Amino acid sequence: MTAGASWPVDPAYEPLGGARDLTHRDADWSGLVVEVVGLGVSGFAAAVALAERGAQVSVLSPARSEEITDREKILAILEASVRYGELPAGPSEGTQLVVTSPGFAPSTPYLMAAQAAGIPVWGEVELAWRMRAREGAAPWLTVTGTNGKTTAVTMLESILRAAGKRTTAAGNVGLPIIEAVLDPAGYEVIAVELSTFQLHWSRSISALASCCLNVAPDHIDWHGSFEEYRRMKGRVYDRTQVACIYNHDDPTTEQLVEDAEVVEGCRAVGFTLKVPHPSMLGIVEDVLADRAFVADRQRNAAELCQVKDLGQEGAPPAPHYVADALAAAALARAYGVPPLAVRDGLRSYHPQPHRISPVGxxxxxxxxxDSKATNPPAARASLLAYDQVVWVAGGLLKGADVDDLVAAAAPRLRAVVLIGRDRAQIAEAVHRHAPDVPVIDIERTDTGAMHEAVRAAASQARPGDVVLLAPAAASLDMFASYGARGDAFADAVRALDDDRRT
Structure with a gap:
């Protein structure tokens, strides 16, 4: 199957005025009047890059902190200014370009006013693409998905390094993408993680290969509807040059490839946890096999590695972890990485913290x-990886429905321990779909609740069980981040072990 139709120029998106010809780093950026929205990591990187090239940069920062103040001092040296407080109704007179940080939704009045005035609005990712070298720029291998994108893109980075390539993971993980693009030493290829927030403000990226791992409802409040969220996921495929990688076991991703406008000759390459058809990667007798990037793919396949090579501490890998490995392998193979480097990169890969990480x-x-399981689809994938689970869950559900998650996991649940603000919603779902499963409600809302939750989980678990932190919810009601929540879980497990030893 060949991915979508070849892509036309989109005249509706061509930037206006002074931003029209800014398609590479050596273009004339001097004098361009730019307002950058947000002074977080990506906003700061964008502001520095623009100011260094002589643009007139003003940064609008609703937040103020010690870290942001330090960034302001650096920008002052580059003759860029910072204005604090609520965003104005629209850009200042004379503004030719707005660069927004990914946290600001399209419905933000300032951004809506900019677009209504015909001022182009770019994200940091779009700016980074336009600041690549005119010739010889490192190709991008891009990854998005509701869940698993950080695992897949860092697996891809490991594979590329095993192939001897100078590379980095950037974008929604690792370096800000603009720093990677402008690195003085340069990269041979960049593994780029993209969120829908970033994809929304991108229009001209043309990845060598791209992948959407999966699509499930998430961030509906930011996008306004699931259909819009889905459409933004599909944007990762637009203008792809060599291969659009899709999840054959998630039909939505295949449809997104069908709908994409790609460079002529770009291929659609699926991955599956089943035996692969030609032009796919999949599993053949516990071997990750490539039937896409081989000669005579109707009859041949390349062995990439064994499923057991992906295991952690002797435990078999979760199915979604294997799927992420297949996606990373497909992207690497599209770039030309040989099978042995795929094997070596996956064998040497260490999972990201708080992502199905054994702690004891x-x-x-x-x-x-699995504190990184901050939505129901991610928690579902994690729960279905184990036979008997004592599930630790709860936090901020952000309006998400947990019924399908609980119904799917019900046969595996030994008990459920709930923390966080929206724990009652999960408890109600458990009572509906698994009425015989014990539910322990941890009422305290300070960070010490995790120690109580782990002790409660231990009281319900039997040898051979897994106590799994897969919250299905965000962490900010009780913790500074999902990482802090995962650290608290690990601390509680260590304390439990210490108690058992004394």
């Missing part, structure tokens, strides 16, 4: 930290 075993019970 106490009395024959394994404890696994």
């Amino acid at each position: 075993e106490v009395d024959g019970v394994r404890y696994v930290d």
Whole structure:
């Protein structure tokens, strides 16, 4: 199958005025009047890059902190200014370009006013693409998806390094993408993680290969509807040059490839946890096999690695972890990485913190930290990876429905321990779909609640079970981040082990 139709120029998006010809780093950026919205990591990187090239940069920062004040001092040296407080109704007179940080939704009045006035609005990712070298720029291998994108893109980085390439993971993980693009030493290829927030403000990216891992409802409040969220996921495929990688086990991703406008000759390459058809990667007798990037793919396949090579501490890998590995392998193969480097990169890969990370075993019970499972689809994938689970969950559901998650996981649940603001919603779903499963409600809302939750989980678990932190919810009601929540879980498990030893 060949991915979508070849892409036309989009005249509706061509920048106006002084931003029209800014398509590479050596273009004339001097004198361009730019307002940058937000002074977080990506906003700061964008402001510095623009100011260094002589643009007249003003930064609008609703937040103020010690870190942001330090960034302001650096920008002052570059003759860029910072204005604090609520965003104005629209850009200042004379503004030719707005660069927005990904946290600001399209419905933000300032951004709507800029677009209504015909002022182009770019994200940092769009700016980075336009600041690549005119010739010889590192190709991008791009990854998005509701869940698993950080795992897939860092797996891809590991594979590329195993192939001897100078590379980095950037974008929604690792370096801000503009820093990677402008790195003085340069990269041979860049593994780029993209969120829908970033994709919304991008229009001209043309990745060598791209991938959408999966699509499930998320960030509906930011995008306004699931259909718009889905459409933004599909944008990762637009203008792809060599291969659009899709999840054959998630039909939505295949449809997004069909709908994409790509460079002529670009291929659609699927991955599956089943035996692959030609032009796909999949599993053949516990081997990750490539039937896409081989000669005579109707009859041949390349062995990439064994499923057991992906395991952690002797435990078999979760199915969604294997899927992420297949996606990373497909992107690397599209770039031309040989099978042995794929194997070596996946074998040497260490999972990201708080993503199905084993944190210990106490009395024959394994404890696994998947604090990064901040929405129901991510938690569902994690829960379905284990046979018997004591589930630690709860936090900020942000309006998400957990019924399908609980119904799917019900046969595996030994008990459920709930923390956080929206725990009652999860408890109600458990009572509906798994009425015989014990539910323990941790009422305290300070960070010490995690220690109580782990002790409660231990009281319900039996040897061979897994106590799994997969909250299905955001963390900010109780913790500074999902990382802090995962650290608290690991601390509680260590304390439990210490208690058992004394």
